[in-house]
Amino acid sequence: MYNNKIINVFNKENVSSTPIWFLRQAGRHIPEYFSIRSQSKDFIDFCLNTDLIVQSTKLPLKYYNIDAAIVFSDILIIPWAMKRNVEFVKGVGPVMDPMIPNETEILNDIDIKNLIKPLDQALKILRSSIPNNVALIGFAGAPWTLACYMIEGHSTKDFLLTRKAVWSSNNWFNKLIDSLIEYVVDILEMQANAGADVLMIFDSWAHMIPSFFWKDFGISPTKKIISNLRKRNILIPVIGFPFKAGSSLINYSYESGVDGLALDWTVDLNWAIKNINPNIVIQGNLDPASLIDKNNNLDKSVKLILDTMNNKRHIFNVGHGLTPECKIENIKKVIEIVKNYNN
């Protein structure tokens, strides 16, 4: 097997320094990203082009001494496969045909693995061509977050349509979540079998779940996804990322079945140590905004994270994706501090 620090942390083995990688590391903060992206007609096309997936996944490895590569794709590939006409509009973000709550037809029986074969092929190429000490990360969106986009049709301030659909307690919303669970399991299983070493589930709109429904839509779908993966003999670690879920992180960490929890940048790590399930790995949680301008507190803030997580099972990361404004030199500096850290 590989000698990879991220896998070692999951396996409770000692590591010489804290492993590090960055959410959205393969994106617009790297200049070459734009020339790779311009080779496809649109963003979905890009996500379905094996060669371009391979190139963009490897891009951050050229710049950074990091311990993981996250495969280039998008969580919205599932709504695309469900024929929601997903498009990425410059300056707006993702848009798609909104589903009307109570819409009778939820697409079941989609052969998702067949529709996203390029991702499967890319992972196979990547696993055999990136160094063994770099973990390959596969991912999917959590059912709640995918349902949010599918019901609203785009990002909104408060996801009111989705929350209304939940409170109306109709079977329709549960059916949508159930089909999403199936597709997420399929897509994660495919990525694991193609060579992913770790899987991550992004629940970017977890903070929109009413607390009354937290167990039903924040915890239960992830729990089902993980137990279905285990039944299919996918045994690799799963990291959950319920973004800004606050106090709900506690029961998520004990009940969802995740092996690792990614924390957003608002979480106090001392609070996390006291409250989060001590048997899981913590990933995070530097604010990506700290990497934009010249920042005199960068050194101090990175070391504070390392000091707090010292002797704990920890993967260094940002608390949300890098933005296009993040500076390569700041990111390099963070990596250097983490790699040279001695307590």
Ligand code: CP3
């Ligand atoms: O580098 C990586 O992390 C791997 C690839 C990756 C992308 N999206 C590529 C991407 C990953 C892991 C994602 C996850 C994703 N996608 C999430 C969960 C994480 C989060 O940010 O909360 C979400 C909510 C999405 C949906 C999505 N995709 C949005 C809202 C947007 C627009 C955001 C923006 O900043 O414009 C995207 C587009 C997208 N996905 C880009 C990239 C590199 C930018 C596309 C471009 O214009 O080139």
